[in-house]
Amino acid sequence: MIFLCALDLYPQENVQTAQADVLPVEEKSEAKKNIIPEYEHILDSSSRLHMFTYRDENLEHFAVHNSKKSNARSLIQHSGKKTKRFFYDDQLKLSCVELWNTGKKVADSSLENITYYFYSSDLLKTVYSKRDFYIESKEISLKEKKLLQSFYDVNGFLIEKNEYSILGVDEKHKIEVSNKYKELPFSLRREYSFFYKYDSAGQIVSEEEIHNEYRTESALRVNKTTSRKNIYEYLESNCPPVTTFYENNILRMKTIYSSQKDYFQNIYFDNNNYVKVQYKDGRKISEIFYIDGKAYEQ
Secondary structure, rough: OOOOOOOOOOOOEEEEEHHHHHOOOOHHHOOOOOOEEEEEEOOOOOEEEEEEEOOOOOOOOOEEEEEEOOOOEEEEEEEEEEEEEEOOOOOOOEEEEEEEEEEHHHHEEEEEEEEEEEHHOOOOOOOOOOOOOOOOEEEEOOOEEEEEEEEEOOOOOOEEEEEEEEOOOOOOOOOOOOOOOOOOOOOOEEEEEEEEEEEOOEEEEEEEOOOEEEOOOEEEEEOOOEEEEEEEEEOOOOOOOOOEEOOOOOEEEEEEEEEOOOOEEEEEEEHHOEEEEEEEEOEEEEEEEEOOOOEOOO
């Protein structure tokens, strides 16, 4: 049997379990449709809820743990060999998520990644004076030695994402990760950055990818930066948006739709040369090259 337990359990003075067999035979099939799980809750010595668990058909377990030291709550989800621990602050805002690879023994378990969440209302405005965000997350993958930093606006839309390589991590630092901003015990090297903008209707209007290249695997100084950017214009409600693509701030492609499968696509090269391609029902029907101002149809 797979089970969960909270750390530092209080005396189990009151344990209650609901078994499926208490239902009449004719009601069991209906209960399965409604997904009524076997559940158990444990109270502490003061009759306060300490842990709640239940098991469904996917063998997923959940537990709630109220700490004596603070008002923090935790939620544990277990499935197969993976266990997730969700931690909440005293305002019930998600503050941390841990992903564990669990073994048969505690010693065989290992922390795979950990994600911290920061809220703009809880941070100094001077630190984020140039950022307009509501939630920041830092996902640290200890196995892949990567850190993924994401920013979300008040509507929950992703507005910025940064991918870092973690350099100089040794064994003693693998789980000694501070949840305080800018207090991570290792060096970070930014590999990719992604930026997103939306209109008032929540439609994405631009997305940009910036890639940093380095001379060596351990170098921290950027050797070369490349960028790719798409701009979207929503002109017709029944058509995909007009899409303009830039590479290193140079116009490279523009696609204009007249229907879902009918569109023109201009592909731009250096020296102001370009090719204009027409598609009908998703199939290319014509192609015209413009070289030095002259048109050559193929």
